[in-house]
Amino acid sequence: MYRWGFALICLGLVSASHAHGPMEIDEDLLKFVNGASLESGRSIYLTGKTESGVGVLRKGGPHWLYVHGGSCKSCHGEDGRGGEIPHMCLMVSPAVTWKSLTGDKHKQGGGDEGHKHDPYTLESLRMILETGFRPGGKRLDECMPKWRFTDDEYRDLVAHLIEMDMTLQK
Ligand code: HEC
Secondary structure, three states: OEEHHHHHHHHOOHHHHOOOOOOEEOHHHHHHHOOOOHHHHHHHHHHOEOOOOOEOEEEOOOHHHHHHOOOHHHHHOOOOOOOOOOOOOOOOOEOOOHHHHHOOOOOOEOOOHHHOOOOOOHHHHHHHHHHOEOOOOOEOOOOOOEEEOOHHHHHHHHHHHHHHHHHHHO
16 A cells, blocks of 8 residues: 555655645556646546647436536536535536545545445446446446446546545645
């Protein structure tokens, strides 16, 4: 297990010198995000496009998303904490920072009954984002689009989900 400071150096963040408490990052995860582009991950989260302007493929979700554009941020919030009912949707969006998705508890933001789930792994998270099905078969609400990531896009997005935990800790 590594401390966040180390992970952040690997992620290329300069702010690594700040002590962010005892959050730990797993070695496999660290290997996975090694070489990720945080810029691109952030951009995918905020705008639905990579840093070079390529739109991530997606299906479903509300019509306005296609008319006005947008991405994860539009529904899960800039800080990933969720907790609001997205426009034209019927339910509260859950928190989607890495820790809230992979930890035992899902407390932040929309941590209501509807969002209880086993901790996600790198594989099961990608699966739910791409298919809309939780491990075990329960389907996500239609409001949440289905995404089709390249391996690089998914890696960069995961790096940003981790980065949002850092920001929340500050
Ligand atoms: C139009 C609104 C909208 C957009 C855009 C959106 N989501 Fe969601 N998302 C939701 C809602 C609502 C849910 C809850 C669905 C449910 O519980 O059935 C959800 C569920 C999820 C879940 C499952 C969480 C859990 O607790 O099981 C993840 C992970 C997630 N979204 C990540 C993302 C990411 C990453 C993006 C961008 C690539 C994104 N979402 C874009 C609305 C959205």
